[in-house]
Amino acid sequence: xxxxxYKFCLFVQIISAEWGDFLNRQEYIxxxxxxxxxxxxxxxxxxxxxxxxxxxxxxxxLVYAYMNVVKEEKTAYSLTSVTLVFLSxxxxxxxxxxxxxxxxxxxxxxxxxxxxxxxxxxxxxxxSEGYIKGVAAQMFVIAGPVIVYGxxxxxxxxxxxxxxxxxxxxx
Amino acid sequence: MxxxxxxFNSSYLxxxxxxxxxxxxxxxxxxxxDSFSEDDRFGQDTWEKAETEMVxxxxxxxxxxxxxxxxxxxxxxxGDLLDQCIATSHAMNNNGVPYLGLYGACSTAAEGLxxxxxxxxxxxxxxxxxxxHFCSAERQYRFPLEYGSQRTxxxxxxxTGCGSFLLNSKKSDVRxxxxxIGRIQDNGISDANNMGAAMATAAIDTILRYFKKTGRTEKDxxxxxxxxxxxxxxxLGKEYAKSLGLILGSNxxxxxxxxxxxxxxxxxxxxxxxGCSASVFAAEIYPKIKNGEYxxxxxxxxxxxxxxxxxxQNKIIPxxxxxVCFERV
Numbered sequence: 397x398x399x400x401x402y403k404f405c406l407f408v409q410i411i412s413a414e415w416g417d418f419l420n421r422q423e424y425i426x427x428x429x430x431x432x433x434x435x436x437x438x439x440x441x442x443x444x445x446x447x448x449x450x451x452x453x454x455x456x457x458l459v460y461a462y463m464n465v466v467k468e469e470k471t472a473y474s475l476t477s478v479t480l481v482f483l484s485x486x487x488x489x490x491x492x493x494x495x496x497x498x499x500x501x502x503x504x505x506x507x508x509x510x511x512x513x514x515x516x517x518x519x520x521x522x523x524s525e526g527y528i529k530g531v532a533a534q535m536f537v538i539a540g541p542v543i544v545y546g547x548x549x550x551x552x553x554x555x556x557x558x559x560x561x562x563x564x565x566x567x
Numbered sequence: 568m569x570x571x572x573x574x575f576n577s578s579y580l581x582x583x584x585x586x587x588x589x590x591x592x593x594x595x596x597x598x599x600x601d602s603f604s605e606d607d608r609f610g611q612d613t614w615e616k617a618e619t620e621m622v623x624x625x626x627x628x629x630x631x632x633x634x635x636x637x638x639x640x641x642x643x644x645x646g647d648l649l650d651q652c653i654a655t656s657h658a659m660n661n662n663g664v665p666y667l668g669l670y671g672a673c674s675t676a677a678e679g680l681x682x683x684x685x686x687x688x689x690x691x692x693x694x695x696x697x698x699x700h701f702c703s704a705e706r707q708y709r710f711p712l713e714y715g716s717q718r719t720x721x722x723x724x725x726x727t728g729c730g731s732f733l734l735n736s737k738k739s740d741v742r743x744x745x746x747x748i749g750r751i752q753d754n755g756i757s758d759a760n761n762m763g764a765a766m767a768t769a770a771i772d773t774i775l776r777y778f779k780k781t782g783r784t785e786k787d788x789x790x791x792x793x794x795x796x797x798x799x800x801x802x803l804g805k806e807y808a809k810s811l812g813l814i815l816g817s818n819x820x821x822x823x824x825x826x827x828x829x830x831x832x833x834x835x836x837x838x839x840x841x842g843c844s845a846s847v848f849a850a851e852i853y854p855k856i857k858n859g860e861y862x863x864x865x866x867x868x869x870x871x872x873x874x875x876x877x878x879x880q881n882k883i884i885p886x887x888x889x890x891v892c893f894e895r896v
Contacts, residue, residue, distance in 0.1 A: 421753070421754060421755030421883075422755065424754045424755055424756070424768070425754075425755045425756060428754075428756060428761065428764040428803060431802075431803065431806075432720075432721050432761060432764070432799060433720035433721055433799070433836075434719075434720065435717070435719060435720060440717075488713045488715075491713060493713060493715050494713050494714060494715045494716075497715020497716065497717070498715065498717055498718070499717075500715075501717045510715065513713070513714060513715050514714065516713070517711040517712070517713035517714040517715075518711045518714070520711070520713055521706060521711040521712060521713065522711075524612070524613035524614070524615070538710070538711075538714065
């Protein structure tokens with residue numbers, strides 16, 4: 397519907413009755429959304445690419461470093477994840493992570509750092525309700541759905557994997 | 568009966584006080600607030616206690632400025648954004664003053680002024696208070712403070728601030744002339760990150776009802792201030808009013824845009840919360856009415872009546888807007 401027609405409809409509404417009762421909600425939502433300021437996708441993408449990429453570079457460097465020490469790939473990868481989670485938790489604790497994430501968006505959210513922040517931030521804040529009713533109870537308020545559906549889908553994945561392997565005669 | 572205008576004969580706004588946080592202090596109105604706290608915790612260990620402390624400081628400042636004692640106040644009415652208005656009720660604990668708790672979301676300041684004026688009309692000396700705190704509100708309505716999330720540009724920043732007012736029937740400079748109680752409306756918006764759009768129609772509805780009832784126009788006022796529509800809501804409201812035949816000019820402002828510098832302070836579309844209109848009205852608008860710069864002023868407190876549950880359930884946001892008209896005597 398064109399803007400002029402929309403205005404005309406509103407005009408009819410106001411002269412015909414108390415306009416609030418006859419407000420066309422769908423039109424209003426579209427009108428409000430059409431003029432709402434949007435985030436600049438390109439800027440966000442560049443930020444996310446650079447910061448997300450930088451985190452991955454740090455991760456890769458950590459893998460190399462740990463490989464020199466432990467000489468075993470699997471352990472080096474685990475230690476890298478643990479280190480990144482620690483760093484993310486530390487930055488959350490000293491109040492820096494949210495400032496970076498407000499610009500980097502998916503760049504900090506998608507790597508394991510985002511998950512660590514999602515657990516650490518409610519835990520820090522819930523301290524005011526104590527360690528049991530606060531920290532422990534509210535720690536997974538944001539990450540909870542990821543854990544629940546992540547575990548559930550991994551079980552389903554496992555079952556499908558098992559059956560298809562059985563059919564293929566591998567086990 | 569739908570469109571009742573409240574007329575007051577002897578309600579005077581005697582004094583106003585405001586206390587804000589550090590970000591508001593850095594804003595364009597920074598110097599005008601009675602006091603501020605560099606530390607947003609106000610020396611307390613939880614955000615809820617911080618808000619309570621802020622309310623206490625504001626009310627103390629009001630009593631000091633008014634040169635009265637606690638015993639001189641017949642009733643107090645106020646509220647905030649927290650569940651069951653705990654910040655205000657804890658601040659009012661044990662002060663011996665009869666208390667009415669109010670919840671009108673961000674319209675609480677205007678709601679308090681209406682209730683206060685009605686009581687002042689009866690000869691009461693009434694205090695009203697409205698507060699909001701960025702950190703306690705963020706905890707309740709959005710995410711933990713340290714959680715890394717991005718905000719949409721239409722989202723507003725909850726003001727850490729508190730405004731308190733003293734009304735009585737003793738003649739003073741600022742008279743509360745009239746008021747219109749807003750009616751709850753929804754315009755279909757359910758996005759909590761675009762509360763300005765949700766409240767804009769309620770504000771315009773109330774203004775139109777007032778003009779229709781009194782026969783006045785926007786030209787009769789030196790200032791028409793909405794509570795916290797923000798940039799988004801203000802522009803939307805203006806366009807909307809225009810389509811309904813009401814042209815709002817340069818005397819139409821929004822407290823949520825006055826309190827911050829939108830360009831440099833990273834506050835999205837502006838300020839929001841009970842403390843927004845309360846502190847801006849107390850620190851900026853009220854003194855200007857008092858010194859005669861504004862002869863007639865309208866305050867339209869706008870409230871988006873949502874709750875953390877209703878946001879999750881994706882419910883439409885009901886909005887309300889209360890109008891209070893002030894006159895320099």
